[in-house]
Amino acid sequence: MRPARGAGRPHPSWALPAVLFFGLFALVPMVLAFGLSFTTWNGLGEPRPAGLANWHALLTDGRLTRSLTVTVALTAVSCAFQTTTALLLGVWAAGPQRNRAVLSAVFFVPFLLSSTAVSLLFYALLDPNFGIVPGDTLGTTSGAFLALVFVGGWQFIPFHTLIYQGGARQIPEVLYQAAAIDGAGRLRRFRSITLPQLRNTAATSGVLMVVGSLTYFETVLILTQGGPGTDTAILPYLMYESGFKAYDFGYASAIATFLVVAATALSLLLVRVTGFGAMRSTREGM
Amino acid sequence: METYSRRWFLGAGTTALVSAAGLTACGSGGPGDSDGTLTAFVYGDDAAKVQAKAVSRFNDSAAARKAKGRVRLEKVPGAEYPAKLRTAMGSPNAPDVFFNWGGGSIRAYQEAGQVLDLTGTIAADPVLKNGFLPSVLASGALGGRAYGIPMRGMQPVILFYNRTLFAEHGLKPPATWDQLLDNNARLKKAGITPFALGGADIWPELMWLEYLVDRIGGPKVFDRIKNGDTAGWGDPAVLEAARTVRELVDGGAFGKGFSSVAYTNGGAPAALAKGKAAMHLMGSWEYSTQLGKFPDFARKHLGWCPFPEFEGGAGDIRNVVGNPTNYWSVNTRTGNKDAALAFLRTCASEQYARELIANGDVPATANADKLLDASPDPEFARFQYRMVREAPAFTLSWDQAVDPDAATPMLTEVNKLFVGKSSPERFVAALKELK
Numbered sequence: 001m002r003p004a005r006g007a008g009r010p011h012p013s014w015a016l017p018a019v020l021f022f023g024l025f026a027l028v029p030m031v032l033a034f035g036l037s038f039t040t041w042n043g044l045g046e047p048r049p050a051g052l053a054n055w056h057a058l059l060t061d062g063r064l065t066r067s068l069t070v071t072v073a074l075t076a077v078s079c080a081f082q083t084t085t086a087l088l089l090g091v092w093a094a095g096p097q098r099n100r101a102v103l104s105a106v107f108f109v110p111f112l113l114s115s116t117a118v119s120l121l122f123y124a125l126l127d128p129n130f131g132i133v134p135g136d137t138l139g140t141t142s143g144a145f146l147a148l149v150f151v152g153g154w155q156f157i158p159f160h161t162l163i164y165q166g167g168a169r170q171i172p173e174v175l176y177q178a179a180a181i182d183g184a185g186r187l188r189r190f191r192s193i194t195l196p197q198l199r200n201t202a203a204t205s206g207v208l209m210v211v212g213s214l215t216y217f218e219t220v221l222i223l224t225q226g227g228p229g230t231d232t233a234i235l236p237y238l239m240y241e242s243g244f245k246a247y248d249f250g251y252a253s254a255i256a257t258f259l260v261v262a263a264t265a266l267s268l269l270l271v272r273v274t275g276f277g278a279m280r281s282t283r284e285g286m
Numbered sequence: 287m288e289t290y291s292r293r294w295f296l297g298a299g300t301t302a303l304v305s306a307a308g309l310t311a312c313g314s315g316g317p318g319d320s321d322g323t324l325t326a327f328v329y330g331d332d333a334a335k336v337q338a339k340a341v342s343r344f345n346d347s348a349a350a351r352k353a354k355g356r357v358r359l360e361k362v363p364g365a366e367y368p369a370k371l372r373t374a375m376g377s378p379n380a381p382d383v384f385f386n387w388g389g390g391s392i393r394a395y396q397e398a399g400q401v402l403d404l405t406g407t408i409a410a411d412p413v414l415k416n417g418f419l420p421s422v423l424a425s426g427a428l429g430g431r432a433y434g435i436p437m438r439g440m441q442p443v444i445l446f447y448n449r450t451l452f453a454e455h456g457l458k459p460p461a462t463w464d465q466l467l468d469n470n471a472r473l474k475k476a477g478i479t480p481f482a483l484g485g486a487d488i489w490p491e492l493m494w495l496e497y498l499v500d501r502i503g504g505p506k507v508f509d510r511i512k513n514g515d516t517a518g519w520g521d522p523a524v525l526e527a528a529r530t531v532r533e534l535v536d537g538g539a540f541g542k543g544f545s546s547v548a549y550t551n552g553g554a555p556a557a558l559a560k561g562k563a564a565m566h567l568m569g570s571w572e573y574s575t576q577l578g579k580f581p582d583f584a585r586k587h588l589g590w591c592p593f594p595e596f597e598g599g600a601g602d603i604r605n606v607v608g609n610p611t612n613y614w615s616v617n618t619r620t621g622n623k624d625a626a627l628a629f630l631r632t633c634a635s636e637q638y639a640r641e642l643i644a645n646g647d648v649p650a651t652a653n654a655d656k657l658l659d660a661s662p663d664p665e666f667a668r669f670q671y672r673m674v675r676e677a678p679a680f681t682l683s684w685d686q687a688v689d690p691d692a693a694t695p696m697l698t699e700v701n702k703l704f705v706g707k708s709s710p711e712r713f714v715a716a717l718k719e720l721k
């Protein structure tokens with residue numbers, strides 16, 4: 001007997017609390033921020049209508065372009081660094097030996113620390129007088145940029161390693177046995193079995209990484225404050241600075257709206273390009 | 287089990303929503319609870335314990351009973367105080383009394399009609415009128431109207447130096463710019479960074495420009511800018527100050543890595559205390575910082591002197607920059623103005639001044655002079671008190687004096703000048719563009 005349609009699925013009303021919370025704490029503020037982007041408001045008194053002034057300023061004053069360039073560069077370099085490291089570590093950690101389990105647990109520790117704690121730790125380590133890195137790391141553009149990439153990686157690689165480890169463990173052992181019989185070497189097996197089998201894992205990890213990089217904030221706030229000059233002022237930091245330092249909430253809301261639209265578009269694009277949305281199985285033909 | 291969890295989830299969701307709605311509803315009455323309790327926001331650092339004592343003393347006092355009010359002190363932690371105050375003041379849960387830096391830090395509140403004009407109250411009240419140093423009281427004013435009562439120690443910017451290191455190399459605290467440059471050259475030859483600088487925080491860099499502009503062009507240069515004339519940035523003194531900064535940076539006066547050093551995490555004070563740097567231009571709180579972190583250094587080796595004179599400059603060597611003090615201001619929407627004003631009067635009391643002094647602060651009260659012997663370091667306290675009392679001009683820190691929306695880009699330009707991403711000419715041009 002076939003089960004009735006929808007059997008075993010929870011009633012739609014189960015989604016009510018989540019929908020309500022999402023509406024109240026995500027949609028309503030988003031709509032409010034969008035509305036604020038058409039006003040001038042310093043946080044006191046009533047917002048005054050400003051028409052398209054904030055949007056005009058955002059698109060013409062050059063800050064958005066500069067900030068966007070830094071954001072894209074930081075995202076790209078961070079993703080490349082984190083994916084390579086996490087993939088290799090994850091595949092290695094998927095192995096059977098006991099010491100790997102222990103080491104994997106140790107590797108995971110950075111992820112358990114708060115971003116603020118991690119940033120403060122590296123801030124102290126990068127001190128030119130008393131830290132372990134000599135020279136003016138955070139005072140130069142490339143130094144500050146690389147510090148952000150490294151600190152972000154140090155914190156989030158463990159998480160992505162865990163995802164890749166899970167993915168690699170799911171790869172059927174028979175594939176490797178068959179390849180070994182055919183005489184494929186270690187490298188060949190990695191390239192022709194492990195990598196293709198980890199396609200969906202890479203897509204998951206990639207989307208999380210990109211969206212995470214777009215909202216990367218505490219580390220910039222603590223390590224570089226967007227400096228030197230404005231060379232590491234990524235979009236979320238620019239938004240924070242405009243809103244909570246310069247009290248230009250209209251302009252900050254315009255940046256926030258832009259960020260929401262850009263992040264949504266980007267993650268939809270990523271899902272489509274990677275074919276993740278189709279949920280195509282890696283077990284086809286097996 | 288299924289029914290249970292479904293009910294539980296829905297119940298939890300409803301409760302949360304109701305309480306969220308309830309929170310909003312509670313706050314709609316404006317500041318001040320119905321029982322007459324006043325909320326006071328204070329910057330929540332170590333020094334807030336002095337305010338906490340004052341609050342509990344006030345709550346037990348006859349003045350509080352007469353005004354039917356009690357004060358509840360809310361310590362707002364961290365450097366984000368201005369942002370938190372701004373958000374709270376725009377919300378229904380605004381404080382009745384709040385800590386601030388005077389000047390530009392309260393201009394927006396004044397323009398929005400949210401800060402009480404205390405001019406008449408002070409004029410009519412001898413305790414308030416005669417209780418404080420006039421120059422400090424004046425710094426809390428905007429356009430000649432008083433909006434704040436001094437409530438913390440004075441914070442002039444002072445040139446600190448390592449006495450022992452100076453003695454070892456036969457140096458004297460610089461009284462003129464030439465002497466400062468001479469000290470620099472000799473220190474560099476000895477392999478010591480002349481000046482500690484917490485460039486990562488940017489505001490320590492700003493202190494150099496504040497003093498240089500004052501010494502080169504006199505206090506009127508920034509006065510003009512503070513009063514809204516951005517063309518004042520075009521004064522030749524600003525350009526010369528910026529050039530002087532570049533000469534210092536290029537000459538290695540701050541060492542190579544200064545923009546990776548912070549004041550707030552203790553990097554710059556440690557460089558001074560450990561002898562890696564010989565001098566440190568910093569607010570008077572440097573003393574308490576050193577006393578807290580390196581007590582031995584603070585007591586035996588720490589020296590201080592005014593910022594040197596600039597040859598041919600228009601500024602008096604006695605002029606001071608920094609923060610005159612912090613102020614209590616009153617929210618115009620407070621439910622109990624009498625209680626708020628009664629609480630403000632406690633800041634003029636001798637008991638309050640004594641507590642500030644015991645904490646290592648030098649109060650801005652007129653009676654402080656004779657109490658300074660009780661300070662942890664009477665010599666330093668008296669130096670600081672005299673410095674402020676005798677200053678012909680006390681220029682408020684630029685980032686506090688100008689509007690917050692101009693302060694942020696100004697600090698960015700200062701940072702660019704120091705790290706070499708801007709030239710003195712471009713620095714001046716960028717500042718002239720500020721709103």
